[in-house]
Amino acid sequence: MARRTLAPSGRNFPRAPVLNVPGNAMNAPPDEDCARMARVARGDTRAFAELFDRHQASVVRFATRFVGDAARGEELAQDIFVSLFRAAPRYQPTARFKTWLYRVATHHCLNARRGLAARASSVGSEPLAHVPADPSHSPHAVAEGRELAGVLSAGLAALPERERAAFTLSRFEGLSYREVAEALETSESAVKSLVHRATVALAGRVETHGRAA
Numbered sequence: 001m002a003r004r005t006l007a008p009s010g011r012n013f014p015r016a017p018v019l020n021v022p023g024n025a026m027n028a029p030p031d032e033d034c035a036r037m038a039r040v041a042r043g044d045t046r047a048f049a050e051l052f053d054r055h056q057a058s059v060v061r062f063a064t065r066f067v068g069d070a071a072r073g074e075e076l077a078q079d080i081f082v083s084l085f086r087a088a089p090r091y092q093p094t095a096r097f098k099t100w101l102y103r104v105a106t107h108h109c110l111n112a113r114r115g116l117a118a119r120a121s122s123v124g125s126e127p128l129a130h131v132p133a134d135p136s137h138s139p140h141a142v143a144e145g146r147e148l149a150g151v152l153s154a155g156l157a158a159l160p161e162r163e164r165a166a167f168t169l170s171r172f173e174g175l176s177y178r179e180v181a182e183a184l185e186t187s188e189s190a191v192k193s194l195v196h197r198a199t200v201a202l203a204g205r206v207e208t209h210g211r212a213a
Contacts, residue, residue: 004132018020020211031096031097031098032203033051033054033055033096033137034093034097034098034165035098036048036050036051036097037051037084037093037097038090038091038093040084040088041088041089041091041184046167047190048081048084048085048088050083051081051097052081055083055098055101056077058173059080059081059101060073060074060077060103060168061172061173062074062102062105062168062172062173063076063077063105063108063109063112063198065156065168065172066109066113066164066165066168067109067111067112067113068153068156072112072141076105076108076109076112078090079108080104080105080108082099083104083108083198084104086144093180095182096179098100098175098179099175099179099182099183100183102169102175102179102183103183103185104171105185106165106169106183109165110165113161148206151205152202152205153208154205155201155202155205155206156168156202158201159198159201159202162184162186162194163195163197163198164198165183165184165194166180166184166191166198167183167194167195167198167199167202168193170184170191170195171195177185177191177192177195180195
């Protein structure tokens with residue numbers, strides 16, 4: 001994906017969701033990216049480019065895992081950053097910037113996922129991680145690893161939307177349960193339950209695959 005091509009243009013992007021973090025969500029001090037967003041609100045395009053450079057890879061990764069398609073994940077990442085740009089004047093730094101970013105990303109990915117389902121498009125065709133052909137591994141081990149990645153990818157795609165979002169944010173993106181709760185606008189206990197159910201479901205798929213192998 002071309003870098004720094006995300007400033008608003010003639011393309012009709014979806015309207016940004018309501019993005020303000022509730023005041024009682026998290027009393028953490030603003031981080032340096034919050035200051036960058038304040039600069040973006042004042043029209044500082046360099047600050048926007050810095051935010052893009054810092055978070056583009058993780059947003060693409062999150063979106064790709066959520067919708068199961070790399071090309072669509074990159075498109076969604078562009079939409080997400082355009083929403084950030086448009087929402088900058090309304091941004092209130094009451095939580096970590098990354099938490100707020102993933103709230104925007106989750107809104108976009110949920111909408112995109114529902115659109116894919118409505119068109120009966122296939123999901124889960126992208127593996128969770130590419131397994132390189134390491135010379136130290138036998139061809140059989142490499143094939144086995146890729147097959148397992150495919151099983152996990154299909155399992156992730158089959159999860160209910162909120163379980164998929166909670167699991168991806170917690171296990172792949174490293175957010176705490178509290179941060180995931182803020183991103184999904186729910187409670188920590190609900191997040192723990194979502195992640196637990198997702199973990200059990202994925203483990204069951206791996207176990208079934210192992211017995212069939």
